[in-house]
Every structure is written in C-alpha cells, then in structure tokens.
Amino acid sequence: MAIRSLALYHLKGGVGKTATAVNLAYCAVRSGLYTLLVDLDPQGSATYYFRVKPKFKKGAGGLVRGGKTLAHNIKASDYTNLDILPADFSFRRLDRNLEERKTPRSRFGKVFQPLLNEYDLVIFDCPPGLTTVSENIFNLVDLLLLPVIPTTLSMHSLEQILGFLKKKKYHSAQVSAFFSMVERRKKLHRAMMLEGEKLPIDVLSSVIPYRSEVERMGLERRPVPEFAPNSSSAHAYLALWEELRRRYGVEK
Ligand SMILES: Nc1ncnc2c1ncn2[C@@H]1O[C@H](COP(=O)(O)OP(=O)(O)OP(=O)(O)O)[C@@H](O)[C@H]1O
Ligand SMILES: [Mg+2]
Numbered sequence: 001m002a003i004r005s006l007a008l009y010h011l012k013g014g015v016g017k018t019a020t021a022v023n024l025a026y027c028a029v030r031s032g033l034y035t036l037l038v039d040l041d042p043q044g045s046a047t048y049y050f051r052v053k054p055k056f057k058k059g060a061g062g063l064v065r066g067g068k069t070l071a072h073n074i075k076a077s078d079y080t081n082l083d084i085l086p087a088d089f090s091f092r093r094l095d096r097n098l099e100e101r102k103t104p105r106s107r108f109g110k111v112f113q114p115l116l117n118e119y120d121l122v123i124f125d126c127p128p129g130l131t132t133v134s135e136n137i138f139n140l141v142d143l144l145l146l147p148v149i150p151t152t153l154s155m156h157s158l159e160q161i162l163g164f165l166k167k168k169k170y171h172s173a174q175v176s177a178f179f180s181m182v183e184r185r186k187k188l189h190r191a192m193m194l195e196g197e198k199l200p201i202d203v204l205s206s207v208i209p210y211r212s213e214v215e216r217m218g219l220e221r222r223p224v225p226e227f228a229p230n231s232s233s234a235h236a237y238l239a240l241w242e243e244l245r246r247r248y249g250v251e252k
Contacts, residue, residue, distance in 0.1 A: 002249035003142035003174075005112075005122040012157040013128035016147040016180035018045045019214050020237070021125035026223035027241035029082040033120040033252060036074070038112075039087035040094070040137075041127040047086040050077045051221050056088035064097040066111035078222075085115075095132040108136035120252050130164060138170040143248055147180035147208070150192035162201065174248065178204040178240060202247070206240040209233060 008017040008024075018041070025037040039046040044054035052075045056062065062069040075084045098104045116122055126137055138144065146161065148154050158177060165175065177199065183189050196203045208214075211233040213224050220227045225234040244250065 002251045004116055004120070005124070005141040006143040006145050006244075007124035007126055007137045007141045008147065009124075009126045009134065009137060009144050009161075010128060010146050010148070010154075010157065011130050011161050012154055015128075015149050015154060016208060016214075017128075018049070018125050019217065020145070020147055020180065020208065020240070021123050022046055022049045022217070023223045023225065023234075023237035024241055024244075025082060025123050026079065026225060027238055028121050028123070028250070029079055030225075031241070031245070032081075033250065034081050036083045036085060036115060036119045036122045037077075038085040038115075038122060038124045040091060040124055040133060041087055042089050042091040042094075043127070044087040044089070046125040047084060049217055049221055049223070050082075050084050052077065052084045052086045054086055054088060056086055056090070059088055059090035060093045060097045061090075063091070064094065064101060064107060064111065066107075070111065070115060083119075091127075098132045098136065104132055105135045106139045108140045112140060121250055130161070135168075135170075138165065138168075138173060141173050143244075144173045144175045145244075146175065146177040148177050148196075149181045150179050150189040150196070152188075152192070155192055155195060158199070162199075174202070176202040176204060176244075176247075179207045181210045182207050183210045204240065204243050204247070206236065206243045208236050208240065 008021040025035050028035045047054045056073050058069050077084050098107055101107045148158050213228045213231045213233045
C-alpha cells in the first residue's frame with residue numbers, strides 16, 4: 001500500500017532532517033502530489049525556509065486540541081500545491097500539552113487524521129530528541145525516515161532509536177534510513193557506510209552529500225532544486241525522492 005505520510009526524525013540534532021524535509025516536499029509537489037509540510041520544531045527552520053511566518057494561532061495547546069484549528073493555520077507556500085503548517089515557539093511545550101491528554105502518546109492520530117485525508121502526502125519535520133512528540137509521530141506516520149551522518153555517534157543514536165522502537169513495539173510504521181551530509185573523501189564516512197549494510201532496517205541507496213548549496217538554503221530561503229537545479233545536491237534530493245516513490249509507493 002502506498003504511504004500517505006512520512007516523518008524526518010532522529011534522536012540527534014543537526015543531521016539534516018529539516019533540509020531533507022524541505023527538499024523532499026518540493027520534489028513531491030514537482031511530481032504532482034498535493035503536499036503538506038508540518039513543522040513540529042519550535043525552532044521553525046522549515047517554516048523559515050519556506051518564507052512563512054512562524055506563528056500558529058492558539059499555539060501548542062490549540063494544536064493538541066485539534067479540530068478546525070489546524071486547517072485555520074495552514075499557509076500556502078510560494079509553490080502551487082505545497083502548503084505549510086507552520087511551527088510556533090510555543091511548540092516547545094508540546095510534550096507538556098500532550099501529557100495532559102487521556103492518550104498522550106497517540107493524540108496526534110486524532111489531531112492529524114483530517115489532514116492526512118485531505119493531502120496526497122504529509123511530511124513532518126520533527127525536532128530532535130525522544131519525547132512524547134516523537135512517540136506520537138511513531139504511532140502516526142506510515143514511514144519514519146532517519147537521516148544518518150556516517151559517524152560513530154550518529155550510528156550509535158540510530159541503534160538507540162531502533163532499540164526503543166523494538167522494545168516499545170512500534171511496528172506500525174516502516175522505518176528507513178539514508179546517509180546524510182556525506183563526505184566521501186573521509187575514510188570514516190566510507191567505513192561507516194559499509195556498516196550500514198548490517199542495520200536491521202531498510203537503508204536507502206540514495207545518499208545526500210555534504211555541499212555548500214544546502215547551507216545556502218538559509219540565505220536563499222528556497223529549496224535547493226529552485227536555486228541550484230544542476231547541483232549534485234539537487235540531483236541527490238531528487239534521487240532520494242524517486243527511490244522513496246519506487247520503494248514505498250506514493251500516489252495521488
Ligand atoms: N547535505 C548537507 N550539506 C551541507 N550542509 C548541510 C546539509 N544538510 C544540512 N546541512 C546544514 O547543517 C545544519 C543542520 O541541518 P538541518 O537543520 O537540516 O538538520 P536537523 O537535523 O533538522 O537539525 P535540528 O535537529 O536542529 O532540527 C544546517 O545549517 C544545514 O544548512
Ligand atoms: Mg530541524
């Protein structure tokens with residue numbers, strides 16, 4: 001069955017979750033899908049990249065209550081068929097707001113269902129950490145997509161996440177990883193990527209290289225394929241998107 005939602009997630013910060021969420025959302029729209037990007041990170045980086053104001057009316061409490069508040073907060077991006085649900089600084093309290101509900105770990109299922117029905121694809125950009133928000137995401141999405149920098153610590157956090165998912169029996173979502181911010185000239189990166197073959201999850205063959213264009217997204221405030229369409233990183237994000245489509249099926 002085709003997936004309708006995916007989340008860029010990792011316990012560790014700064015591994016390329018947001019850069020990937022932004023570029024994949026753009027690739028999804030370019031291939032004809034009506035797409036929503038949900039920014040759950042109080043830092044609001046994905047919101048910023050899409051030039052949207054980091055403001056969610058009624059804040060974290062409103063998000064967790066759900067209902068019409070979500071639809072009222074959706075903003076159009078500069079790209080047809082790509083909408084953004086912006087983050088708000090109050091999202092730093094999302095965990096506390098979730099803990100006050102009867103089903104704190106599966107509340108997002110109720111809250112986001114109407115949007116999952118409305119869009120062809122919903123992409124979540126998660127904050128780092130392993131929190132109540134993360135557990136809601138594990139319960140909600142069809143695919144957890146983990147960017148992994150090929151370094152010892154990043155691989156170690158990946159093992160921690162996989163251990164947690166197994167222990168808590170979060171089997172509902174498919175889990176997939178890809179190597180992010182890769183510098184092939186580094187021996188350690190090459191060695192760690194070989195280790196990837198031993199992981200008990202799908203490791204995608206597409207790799208996102210470490211490139212200055214990706215950092216430039218902060219100045220351009222546009223996805224990489226918009227301002228550097230011929231760059232290797234634009235090609236890498238497109239290849240990652242195509243691989244996801246082939247592997248998991250993403251359809252209208
Ligand atoms: N492929 C890449 N090449 C070069 N720089 C990158 C790449 N991917 C991300 N970056 C840069 O690394 C930093 C962290 O990336 P990003 O914000 O995507 O990570 P993150 O996992 O979302 O971080 P956080 O956990 O803080 O949300 C940013 O400054 C970004 O521009
Ligand atoms: Mg981020």
